[in-house]
Amino acid sequence: MTHRFPITVYYExxxxxxxxxxxxxxxxxxxxxxxxVRALGVDQNAMRDTGxxxxxxxxxxxxxxxxxxxxxxxxxxxxxxSTSARLTMAQVVRRDGRELxxxxxxxxxxxxxxxxxxxxxxxxxxxL
Numbered sequence: 001m002t003h004r005f006p007i008t009v010y011y012e013x014x015x016x017x018x019x020x021x022x023x024x025x026x027x028x029x030x031x032x033x034x035x036x037v038r039a040l041g042v043d044q045n046a047m048r049d050t051g052x053x054x055x056x057x058x059x060x061x062x063x064x065x066x067x068x069x070x071x072x073x074x075x076x077x078x079x080x081x082s083t084s085a086r087l088t089m090a091q092v093v094r095r096d097g098r099e100l101x102x103x104x105x106x107x108x109x110x111x112x113x114x115x116x117x118x119x120x121x122x123x124x125x126x127x128l
Contacts, residue, residue: 032075
C-alpha cells in the first residue's frame with residue numbers, strides 16, 4: 001500500500017532564496033510516516049504510554065531537485081521490508097508528479113526504559 005500525504009511549502013520552510021531548506025525534507029517525510037502509521041491503525045500515543053516509541057536508525061536520502069515557497073508537494077510512503085521490530089520505508093517527495101527527493105528510512109520500535117528493540121505493535125504487523 002502506498003500512502004500519500006500532501007504538504008504545502010510555507011515561507012518558514014525555505015531559505016532566503018525561497019528554496020526549501022534541505023533538512024525540512026526530513027521533517028516532511030517524518031510527518032508522512034506518522035500519518036501512514038496512524039492510517040494503519042496504530043495509536044502512537046498509546047504506544048508511548050506503554051513505554052514503546054519509534055526510533056529512526058538509518059536514513060539514506062537523495063536530493064534531486066529543489067522545492068520552492070508555495071509548492072504543493074506529495075509525500076509517498078510504502079513499506080519495503082519489515083521484521084519483527086523494524087520497518088524499512090521508501091519515501092518520495094513529488095511536485096506535479098516530478099520526483100524532488102527520495103529516501104529509504106529504517107525505524108525500530110524501542111522500549112523507552114531499556115533502550116532495547118521490541119516487537120512491532122500487533123495491529124501494525126497485521127496490516128503489513
